[in-house]
Amino acid sequence: MTIKNVAIIGGGTAGWITANHLGKALEKEQIQITLIEDPDTPIIGVGEGTVPMMRQTLQHFGISESEFISQCDATFKQSIKFVNWLDKHQHGENNYYHHLFDYPFPFNEDLTPYWLNKTEQSFADTVSFQGLVCDNFKAPKRITDKEYEGATTYAYHLNAAKFAKLLKKHAEEQFGVKYLSAKITDVTFSEDGSIRELLTDKAESLPFDFYVDSSGFQGFLIEKKLNVGLIDKSKELLTNTAIAVQVPTEKDRIIPPYTISTAHQAGWIWDIALPERRGVGFVFSNNHLNTDLAYQKVERYIGRSLDELSPREIKMRIGFREKFWAHNCVAIGLSQGFVEPLEATALLLTDFSAKLLAERFPRDKQTLAPLARRYNEQLTEVWTNTLDFIKLHYCISDRTDSDFWIDNRAPETISQRLADRLAIWQQTNPVRSDFPSKIEVFDIENYLYVLYGMKFKTAPPELDLNYSNRAEQQSAQVNQMAKKLAEELPQHRELLVKIAKYGLNQI
Numbered sequence: 001m002t003i004k005n006v007a008i009i010g011g012g013t014a015g016w017i018t019a020n021h022l023g024k025a026l027e028k029e030q031i032q033i034t035l036i037e038d039p040d041t042p043i044i045g046v047g048e049g050t051v052p053m054m055r056q057t058l059q060h061f062g063i064s065e066s067e068f069i070s071q072c073d074a075t076f077k078q079s080i081k082f083v084n085w086l087d088k089h090q091h092g093e094n095n096y097y098h099h100l101f102d103y104p105f106p107f108n109e110d111l112t113p114y115w116l117n118k119t120e121q122s123f124a125d126t127v128s129f130q131g132l133v134c135d136n137f138k139a140p141k142r143i144t145d146k147e148y149e150g151a152t153t154y155a156y157h158l159n160a161a162k163f164a165k166l167l168k169k170h171a172e173e174q175f176g177v178k179y180l181s182a183k184i185t186d187v188t189f190s191e192d193g194s195i196r197e198l199l200t201d202k203a204e205s206l207p208f209d210f211y212v213d214s215s216g217f218q219g220f221l222i223e224k225k226l227n228v229g230l231i232d233k234s235k236e237l238l239t240n241t242a243i244a245v246q247v248p249t250e251k252d253r254i255i256p257p258y259t260i261s262t263a264h265q266a267g268w269i270w271d272i273a274l275p276e277r278r279g280v281g282f283v284f285s286n287n288h289l290n291t292d293l294a295y296q297k298v299e300r301y302i303g304r305s306l307d308e309l310s311p312r313e314i315k316m317r318i319g320f321r322e323k324f325w326a327h328n329c330v331a332i333g334l335s336q337g338f339v340e341p342l343e344a345t346a347l348l349l350t351d352f353s354a355k356l357l358a359e360r361f362p363r364d365k366q367t368l369a370p371l372a373r374r375y376n377e378q379l380t381e382v383w384t385n386t387l388d389f390i391k392l393h394y395c396i397s398d399r400t401d402s403d404f405w406i407d408n409r410a411p412e413t414i415s416q417r418l419a420d421r422l423a424i425w426q427q428t429n430p431v432r433s434d435f436p437s438k439i440e441v442f443d444i445e446n447y448l449y450v451l452y453g454m455k456f457k458t459a460p461p462e463l464d465l466n467y468s469n470r471a472e473q474q475s476a477q478v479n480q481m482a483k484k485l486a487e488e489l490p491q492h493r494e495l496l497v498k499i500a501k502y503g504l505n506q507i
């Protein structure tokens with residue numbers, strides 16, 4: 001009845017992030033982890049934007065930040081800069097706001113009521129010094145800062161294929177994870193419906209006690225073998241296709257320390273800068289825009305023909321599993337579900353799910369059922385929250401230039417919980433008790449940056465004079481600090497060159 005042998009199906013970033021989390025958590029126990037990958041099914045190879053949780057994860061695995069940056073062509077990400085998400089006639093051509101990674105209010109007082117009364121400066125610049133750092137293309141840290149520490153909060157942009165390779169090497173060398181190159185063609189079941197063994201194309205049978213399905217969109221175990229369906233969310237999030245392309249850049253080009261997300265008539269374009277190329281992708285709804293036109297939009301955006309750039313067209317199935325853990329199998333990664341990549345949620349959810357599994361890994365088969373119920377409950381909550389947060393970006397936009405934007409505001413496409421929150425926030429600004437869940441991956445800070453970056457209208461509250469004076473002072477301090485940091489921090493590319501040459505301070 002004990003669980004001693006674990007199989008992970010799939011060698012994409014999800015499989016290897018899970019292998020490292022489980023490897024680290026079970027390091028001192030007699031549990032063998034084997035990752036099996038079909039050599040003929042390539043990994044999806046997109047997924048270049050991360051969020052700050054990745055920093056803690058890499059440090060937890062024991063990977064050196066300098067090594068990670070050099071080996072994965074990583075750059076620093078401090079924000080997502082949303083361009084043209086508001087009506088250009090009202091807010092100007094190329095209107096933008098930052099969803100920053102630094103927590104707002106560095107002096108701990110909520111400056112939102114103050115800002116609502118006094119709106120000359122952007123919300124982000126009133127409550128954080130990071131916007132100016134970003135606008136000046138500055139790095140979040142100096143070469144003398146310790147690994148994984150910085151003057152501002154940051155995540156990374158990275159080369160997805162190189163990242164999977166680094167994670168593989170680390171899991172094998174540090175945690176003794178075994179790697180097997182084989183295509184799983186079928187499984188056999190025990191009487192209770194759990195998976196007994198995997199069958200491969202070489203006619204082997206491989207029995208394990210516990211299985212992680214990281215086989216990508218198809219969900220080989222969770223969907224094809226265990227028949228767990230996907231809860232379709234395509235009526236809430238309307239985009240369903242992506243065209244992804246990599247554009248080589250000059251070696252001395254400025255590297256923005258943020259992802260650029262530019263809204264278009266039927267979706268948006270991501271633009272992620274690595275040292276020698278940009279990853280660009282158009283995410284759109286093919287119910288609102290003809291695919292040929294979408295290709296033309298990408299060409300117009302990058303300013304060159306796609307002929308020599310081998311663009312990839314990827315269909316996106318928006319939704320999440322009815323269950324994430326069924327019997328002795330857990331789905332992690334794209335097999336778990338997908339929401340469009342607007343806030344780099346996929347690697348976040350993968351990391352979150354793998355960590356949750358590692359923290360509560362079943363040591364025997366009796367605990368499978370209670371742990372599965374707990375896992376399914378928590379992940380359903382996290383996915384539902386994530387969906388609401390992505391939807392927020394669309395449904396509070398005032399763009400009316402196409403059916404796509406108008407359809408996105410239709411009440412039937414907005415969950416009741418999000419609609420209720422928005423109704424409340426028209427009267428009073430968000431407060432922490434609006435976010436009661438302890439496992440909210442997008443919390444009040446994220447909502448504040450997006451809501452007020454998008455000029456959501458909350459009635460300005462009456463201000464007490466003492467608060468008003470304090471807020472005025474703190475906002476002036478934020479501005480001073482922003483100027484100081486924007487001057488002192490190195491240029492983003494300059495720091496990356498130094499890291500490649502000298503490495504970061506490891507002590």
Ligand SMILES: Cc1cc2nc3c(=O)[nH]c(=O)nc-3n(C[C@H](O)[C@H](O)[C@H](O)COP(=O)(O)OP(=O)(O)OC[C@H]3O[C@@H](n4cnc5c(N)ncnc54)[C@H](O)[C@@H]3O)c2cc1C
Nearest residue numbers: 010011012014038044046047049184216333334341346347
């Ligand atoms: C357009 C787009 C943009 C994205 N952008 C971002 C982003 O900016 N940030 C972010 O966090 N995420 C992003 N993602 C998501 C991200 O790409 C994925 O979450 C990540 O790459 C993990 O994928 P995966 O490992 O689950 O699947 P995959 O990379 O598809 O790997 C599947 C693995 O399963 C193996 N396999 C499949 N079938 C079998 C079988 N029968 N037997 C054995 N092995 C098998 C394959 O060989 C492969 O190794 C994006 C996704 C898309 C579609």
